Amino acid sequence: RGEQRGAPGRIAVVGGGIGGTAAAYFLREKFGRGVRIEVLEREAVGGRLATLEVEGEGYEAGGSVLHPLNLHMKHFVKELGLSAAPVSSGLAGIYNGEEFVFEESSWYIINVLKLLWHYGLNPLRMYMWVEDILDKFMRIYRYQTYDYTFSSNERLLHALGGNDFTQMLNQTIDEAMQKASFSHKFINEVVCPTMRVNYGQGVNINGFVGAVSLAGAESGLWSVKGGNKLVCTGLIYTSKAEVISGTVLSIEPKTRPRSTGDPVKLYQVTYNTTAGVTGDMYDIVVIAAPLNRRMANITFKNFNPPVPEFSSPYHQTVATLVHGRLNASFFGYQDPSAFRFGAIFTTENPKLFINSLGVVSPVEKKGEEGKLPLQSAVWKVFSKEVLTKEQLSLLFSSYDSVKVKKWLAYPHYSPPEPLPPIILHEQLYYLNGIEWAASAMEMSAIAAKNAALLAYHRWYGNADKIDQEDLHEKLKTEL
Numbered sequence: 001r002g003e004q005r006g007a008p009g010r011i012a013v014v015g016g017g018i019g020g021t022a023a024a025y026f027l028r029e030k031f032g033r034g035v036r037i038e039v040l041e042r043e044a045v046g047g048r049l050a051t052l053e054v055e056g057e058g059y060e061a062g063g064s065v066l067h068p069l070n071l072h073m074k075h076f077v078k079e080l081g082l083s084a085a086p087v088s089s090g091l092a093g094i095y096n097g098e099e100f101v102f103e104e105s106s107w108y109i110i111n112v113l114k115l116l117w118h119y120g121l122n123p124l125r126m127y128m129w130v131e132d133i134l135d136k137f138m139r140i141y142r143y144q145t146y147d148y149t150f151s152s153n154e155r156l157l158h159a160l161g162g163n164d165f166t167q168m169l170n171q172t173i174d175e176a177m178q179k180a181s182f183s184h185k186f187i188n189e190v191v192c193p194t195m196r197v198n199y200g201q202g203v204n205i206n207g208f209v210g211a212v213s214l215a216g217a218e219s220g221l222w223s224v225k226g227g228n229k230l231v232c233t234g235l236i237y238t239s240k241a242e243v244i245s246g247t248v249l250s251i252e253p254k255t256r257p258r259s260t261g262d263p264v265k266l267y268q269v270t271y272n273t274t275a276g277v278t279g280d281m282y283d284i285v286v287i288a289a290p291l292n293r294r295m296a297n298i299t300f301k302n303f304n305p306p307v308p309e310f311s312s313p314y315h316q317t318v319a320t321l322v323h324g325r326l327n328a329s330f331f332g333y334q335d336p337s338a339f340r341f342g343a344i345f346t347t348e349n350p351k352l353f354i355n356s357l358g359v360v361s362p363v364e365k366k367g368e369e370g371k372l373p374l375q376s377a378v379w380k381v382f383s384k385e386v387l388t389k390e391q392l393s394l395l396f397s398s399y400d401s402v403k404v405k406k407w408l409a410y411p412h413y414s415p416p417e418p419l420p421p422i423i424l425h426e427q428l429y430y431l432n433g434i435e436w437a438a439s440a441m442e443m444s445a446i447a448a449k450n451a452a453l454l455a456y457h458r459w460y461g462n463a464d465k466i467d468q469e470d471l472h473e474k475l476k477t478e479l
């Protein structure tokens with residue numbers, strides 16, 4: 001077993017987002033100090049974790065909130081000496097394009113009564129429904145602690161929640177919740193706005209990402225003080241990986257003869273740098289960037305069988321940070337002093353040109369008391385398209401700064417959702433297929449650890465650690 005094969009000399013990770021940098025960290029953990037790990041990144045380390053500057057302060061423009069049970073992200077923050085800060089949002093209102101269908105109160109007991117009045121026991125039942133899914137989801141940490149790994153995203157999900165989990169990929173969150181007897185009113189007025197703020201899409205997204213999105217609306221959310229992208233730069237540093245600035249153009253398998261025995265199999269990675277097109281040979285390659293023509297755009301040359309073409313689209317979401325005063329009358333409030341919302345969610349309405357808007361705090365001052373929403377504040381607006389000047393003037397009575405970031409943010413979900421493979425070739429691995437189950441920072445970190453374990457156990461032939469059935473039962477007896 002392990003002792004018979006020498007360690008790999010060189011590993012390439014394509015992409016320096018949270019997936020790629022977490023992969024570098026876990027690869028170092030598994031393969032040890034001897035291997036050279038190179039992260040190829042065409043833009044900035046952090047990828048979809050990025051800040052925009054407004055009036056001298058940074059604000060999260062991409063991946064922003066974490067769940068209290070996102071254990072890999074929590075571990076990174078601790079290990080890297082960073083701090084977690086609670087995410088506080090102002091009072092929420094749900095707007096249907098004409099009026100607010102739900103208005104949060106600052107009194108806890110009033111909210112409970114309002115929720116009961118509007119939606120009966122649906123909110124409580126939803127909480128229990130999501131907790132049940134989260135409970136099963138948490139099994140991944142135990143499996144990974146015991147070094148178990150999965151060769152496909154379907155097997156990974158199946159090991160967590162059996163057929164219930166894999167079937168969630170084949171139905172919409174709407175269908176899943178209707179089957180579980182949630183009311184139409186609740187789905188339209190509460191579930192749909194949550195999907196719109198988190199994934200820019202309605203209740204036609206798959207049930208699994210829908211459940212993750214509902215978890216993303218729970219209490220106890222947090223983010224990294226100074227910006228979530230600090231986790232990525234910290235992971236690069238601690239894993240002693242080398243960052244190469246360049247765009248990967250192609251990957252090709254190569255065989256090199258060896259005087260001492262079997263030929264060695266390598267991958268030629270060709271990339272473009274400011275100095276021109278160049279390339280290197282690697283034993284293992286981990287791709288940590290969405291593979292499609294509009295995104296990573298990598299050509300796989302001379303693979304037999306060929307690496308499949310990935311063409312499923314990513315969804316465009318525009319994050320606009322506006323420093324200004326909200327126009328309460330746009331939302332039907334003639335008396336601006338009565339308007340107290342710091343977060344506005346929307347139901348499905350073709351007339352609406354925004355998905356959500358909310359007051360945000362700078363990354364350095366997370367957790368500090370927010371401003372009253374009608375004072376000049378920084379608002380984050382999510383929309384499908386870039387907002388026009390006219391639209392901004394409708395939303396804000398005045399503003400003095402606007403920063404825009406257009407993202408191909410997450411998959412455009414359309415169940416039934418087949419998940420892309422993890423193993424593209426013998427030692428060529430792909431992380432971002434997991435985003436088709438659900439896109440979130442923690443999902444990329446989980447995929448990164450799974451791929452690092454998979455690369456390690458496949459390299460050394462430890463078949464007993466891969467795709468074990470009934471792991472949950474087997475590990476029950478382990479202390």
Ligand SMILES: Cc1cc2nc3c(=O)[nH]c(=O)nc-3n(C[C@H](O)[C@H](O)[C@H](O)COP(=O)(O)OP(=O)(O)OC[C@H]3O[C@@H](n4cnc5c(N)ncnc54)[C@H](O)[C@@H]3O)c2cc1C
Pocket residue numbers: 014015016017018019020040041042043044045046047048049061062063064065066246247248249288289290295296297298317319407408409410432439440441442444
């Ligand atoms: C607006 C927005 C809000 C979000 N909010 C949240 C949230 O609150 N909570 C949460 O958990 N998640 C959130 N997400 C999702 C989360 O940000 C992503 O799931 C996660 O950051 C993906 O990380 P990744 O490393 O897998 O991919 P990426 O961050 O996309 O990293 C891929 C990297 O690869 C690089 N790259 C691509 N092609 C090449 C190439 N050919 N050669 C070299 N480099 C290449 C890219 O430049 C990029 O840096 C949000 C996303 C967006 C866009």
Ligand SMILES: CC(C)=CCC/C(C)=C/CC/C(C)=C/CSC[C@H](N)C(=O)O
Pocket residue numbers: 062063064065066067070137197198199212213215216217358380439440442443
């Ligand atoms: C993976 C698990 C179990 C939980 C993650 C839950 C989570 C934090 C989901 C959020 C995902 C997401 C894409 C949010 C986008 S918008 C976030 C925020 N409301 C903002 O305003 O930026």
